[in-house]
Amino acid sequence: MIRYDTVACALDLDAPGKSWGWVELDHSDNDRDYSVIRSPLGVIRGGAGPAALITGGNHGDEYEGQIIARRLFEMLEPADVPGGLILMPALNMPAVLAARRVSPLDQGNMNRSFPGATGAGPTRALAGFVTAHLMPRAGLVIDLHSGGTNADYIDCAYLTLTGDAQTDRRNRTLAETFGLPWTVVVPPGNTGGDLDSAAHAAGCAMFSCELGGGGRVSRASLEAGWQGVLRLLAAQGVIGAEVARRLGAGTAPPTRFADLGAGSGHVTVMRQALAEPLVALGDRVAEGQPLAILRDLFDLDLPPQELAAPVAGVILVARRNALVRPGDHLFTVGPELDAAAVERMPG
Ligand SMILES: [Zn+2]
Structure with missing residues (x-):
């Protein structure tokens, strides 16, 4: 034993x-x-x-x-x-x-x-x-x-x-x-x-x-x-x-390389809302590209809010559910790296 x-x-x-x-x-x-x-x-x-x-x-x-x-x-x-x-x-x-x-x-x-x-x-x-x-x-x-x-x-x-x-x-x-x-x-x-x-x-x-x-x-x-x-x-x-x-x-x-460190960015919600995704896992996006639309749960008069990509790159992680609250990440975007860039990255 x-x-x-x-x-x-x-x-x-x-x-x-x-x-x-x-x-x-x-x-x-x-x-x-x-x-x-x-x-x-x-x-x-x-x-x-x-x-x-x-x-x-x-x-x-x-x-x-x-x-x-x-x-x-x-x-x-x-x-x-x-x-x-x-x-x-x-x-x-x-x-x-x-x-x-x-x-x-x-x-x-x-x-x-x-x-x-x-x-x-x-x-x-x-x-x-x-x-x-x-x-x-x-x-x-x-x-x-x-x-x-x-x-x-x-x-x-x-x-x-x-x-x-x-x-x-x-x-x-x-x-x-x-x-x-x-x-x-x-x-x-x-x-x-x-x-x-x-x-x-x-x-x-x-x-x-x-x-x-x-x-x-x-x-x-x-x-x-x-x-x-x-x-x-x-x-x-x-x-x-x-x-x-x-x-x-x-x-x-x-395999392709992507930066999930300093070069990546989260798309983070700061409202209780329903999130409509505009992109999917693995999509390539430009910096500033709208990635999701948030709508208030209760008030039909409130204008929808667009959330934009913080950096250019690939959608590496995506939230599963549409119901979100402040602090929830919707996506993580990370830039693709070429093999030589990975070699040069400091540990
Ligand atoms: Zn795990």
Whole structure:
């Protein structure tokens, strides 16, 4: 039995073959004083080769990654995996069960809870289990996200600049191998507590991405994520190239780069209103171009308000629902970057 704080797991993570068990969270409140919250954990280990950890359900209302991790456990056998593959499809199971972004037990956002802590609630306990017991067993970590209930993302890899040219180049190669249509470039520093930082601190190669969103499952995003995961696992030697092909991976299509850092801008609402979008995810827009019309909910005499693009670029993120309140972002626009510009960006 391995433990971290209130989390325990009886599965032997180093045993050869294909096995699965549960990560068990012990949480005592009015509803759960005589129960346990279980999240499945799968291990496929064919030998001593490179190992990877794949996680979904970091946020509970993001589904493509949860499906991909479960599908990998179904379709791969130890003979396909010369090293090891650890699959945790429902990282924050309390949030998954509630179909919400964060845990209803402690309002914990899993991606702000790493590297975890003891005595700090269930979400940090689960994060600590991953950091203490799963990351040390993986050379590569893949964390699969989607836009969640409120937002749709273009299918994109995250390239977080670190300031270290060698690390940035390695991460860029991971994104190009995964082969999503877009790779968004973000600065370091505003991602405290995320799984990515903990994986980097553990010395792992780390890849994360956004696949669709809106609290739904997009067939296209699921397929793009599936093929990307297979390509990345094959490139790192976790599965064979012929296994990736057998399971449907084609050649990586080229990825385009966009700035989701200082050069990007949100379109933010400051009224309670109904929003009529004038553009769609992935559209290219000019600076000042009207992107949405806001209409008052109650007063038919109030003139509609146009919201304009703060910068020229591509619609990278779009709000799902039309009912908005002050402070809600409707869109995020980021300029496309050419490959040479990405090379020159400071970390
Ligand atoms: Zn997420």
